[in-house]
Amino acid sequence: MGRTLAEKIWDDHVVRSHAGEPDLLFIDLHLIHEVTSPQAFDGLRLSGRTVRRPDLTLATEDHNIPTTDLDKPIADLVSRTQVETLRRNAEEFGVRLHPMGDIDQGIVHVVGPQLGLTQPGMTIVCGDSHTSTHGAFGSIAFGIGTSEVEHVLATQSLSQAKPKMMAVDVVGELPPGSTAKDLILALITQETTGGGQGYIVEYRGEAIRKLSMEARMTICNMSIEWGAKAGLIAPDQTTYEYLKDRVHAPQGEQWDEAVAYWDSLVTDDDAHFDKIITIDASTVTPFVTWGTNPGQGVPLSANVPIPDEFEDANEKVAAERALEYMGLTAGTPMREIDIDTVFIGSCTNGRMEDLRVVADIIKGRTVADNTRVLVVPGSVRVRLQAEEEGLDLVFKEAGAEWRGAGCSMCLGMNPDTLTPGERSASTSNRNFEGRQGKGGRTHLVSPEVAAATAVLGHLAAPSDLPALTTTGA
């Protein structure tokens, strides 16, 4: 019988297989950051072990670091200790690190693809749940805990029970004005936050094939938000074009060899999926969340839902609690929700395409009064590229803040946080209670919706913006 794409990659990485035990998988790339690694390195030290393959390991600083005053030491002492601990560990164990100030520093899931280290057919892990992002290249990529980080450091392998296989067939085409972010938010609402649990998910179909690499990363990034172990997309010409000539992409003859292998990474026609679900892209419109988990979303054109209308008792209670936390009244049109802060960034939507789209919409317009807008590039290279294209000027002229690269307000570990009761429209991936700061209220949105919201001060789509009057002779 045929195999799925994920099964082929899995089989190619089995180091040891034994009945009654999980498979031991070889790990091709291990990404590291400051928050989930200190205890792992400590574990190595305590047991007198070394990093088995520093040459398959890469560290960067992203979660904790400030996005302003980049030339000064980190003001928060505990954050500084964590960052310094990573630097010491990288030095002691011979791991390559891109620290603050380095041109290749950035959010770990932006840096890997950008360097060409993320390639089809690989196994990639990181002590971060959004490692699923790298699945966009046709890899098995997933987040691990700190004990597993230690395990990979020591052995370059991981024991894993084989997940079940699911296919998401995206039929139809995304209508103009609808984006990859809207699609994945709609899918998570359709399937709920637990719907993907226990599965590796392959996203397929025409609408997926038409997406750029960056949009595919947005989709795979949020696989974890509906509980999937990993999400992936079969590699194709779009993938190869993105990869070609990147620093760590195969060169010369090796490129041809690699492509020949990558071409084999497709799900066979007679492969078996444990589950297949379908979503119709043509029905997807700009989509936003109203609640406190990513599965609590509605189209922007809809209203805040009425808890009594949920059939499931748990969902009803969860909705009541969410509305209370979010300070929302059932039945309010989503467009009437005023926004205090717009956050544009994160490993979901902090790449070049995202910034270009936002700049396009904001250009010639101004940010609404009483709305704070933070634009945080996903990496230093994204920042520099944006500056080369003059996007920073567009943002600043409109009244938005242009920041240094990092996770920033996606999780509020650095000074970029919401205050209690403050409401954000955020291009990130989690709207959990307190995620962006204690008491903060988060609406997840696409970069397009974020930009229009920045201008109007309430949740909005670009189509809501008045046309720009052209001035001049």
Place this chain on the structure above:
Amino acid sequence: MEKFTSHTGVAAPLRRSNVDTDQIIPAVYLKRVTRSGFEDGLFAAWRNDPEFVLNQPAYEKATVLIAGPDFGTGSSREHAVWALQNYGFKAVISSRFGDIFRGNSGKAGLLAAEVDEKVVQALWDHVEANPGAQVTLDLESRTVSAGEGVDRVEDSFTIDDYTRWRLLEGLDDVAITLSHEDHIEAYEAKRLPFKPATL
């Protein structure tokens, strides 16, 4: 890691679903570089509320947490497991766990016992009717039980064989894998030549 065979302790009912890892421990508490001291951040947003279950005297010494479905979804932070352990919890019972959380629990020695939704309900009812009541989790027989006579709640819980074995034996994962180092070497010798390297 300590061996885990069975545990009996006061159980606290956490009547919430979708308790994600940001709820278990918010990001601002993740800055330590040790494995201890995370109890301060456990359920930080709720701990100021005198009504919150862990603030009630009956559950002060709780070592078992009975939670709603989808406990531990979200981030990969193992700090969520450490925070529960640092606080004193030995086991969490739920009808569904976030995948990474469950994996982390197994590695760190916290028992994540998956039971039917009805069992969660019965246990909630039992410990609320008898605040401070104890619940027993027997890993050998994979059973959870509480109470006596007509009040007795007893059912099985699910945990995968491998994790159960490791917990019962108290085995260190890295040592197990390193005993198969010859397999890793053999794999490395035949890896595809065009795979990227960072150094």
